[in-house]
Amino acid sequence: MFNSKEKKQEKLDAKLQEMMNSLGVGNLSGEDREVVESILSHGCFVNNAKILSALSGGTTQAIANSLLVDLLKTNLVLIRQNDEIIKLLRNILEKSGGNI
Structure with missing residues (x-):
């Protein structure tokens, strides 16, 4: 019984990581x-986009949902880029011995 819950969670974690x-x-x-x-x-964006498109079926709603998902993806790109910038700045700080 517990193995199935653990396997299900492992699959969800793997899908999320992917x-x-x-x-x-x-x-x-x-x-x-x-x-x-x-x-x-x-x-909210991901789940509502799926639910709303399934319920409405309208072209306008589908476009709006698509735009919301695109907005989320754009924000994730910005998050990734900011993370890379922070790592680079930390490397610079470490190399300078903390004296900038």
Whole structure:
């Protein structure tokens, strides 16, 4: 009984990691990773876009939903880029011995 719950969670975790990797945010850590995981797993944009498009079927709604998903993806790109900038700045700070 417990093995099936654990396997199900492992599959969900693997799917989440795959999605994060495809969006370029798979290497995030700490609080940033938790936020992105939450958005991708339970996020308003993702789940509402799926639900609304299934319920409405309208072209206008489908376009709006698509734009919301694109907005989320754009934000994830910005998160990834900011994370890379922070890492580079930390490397510079470490190399300079903390004296900038």
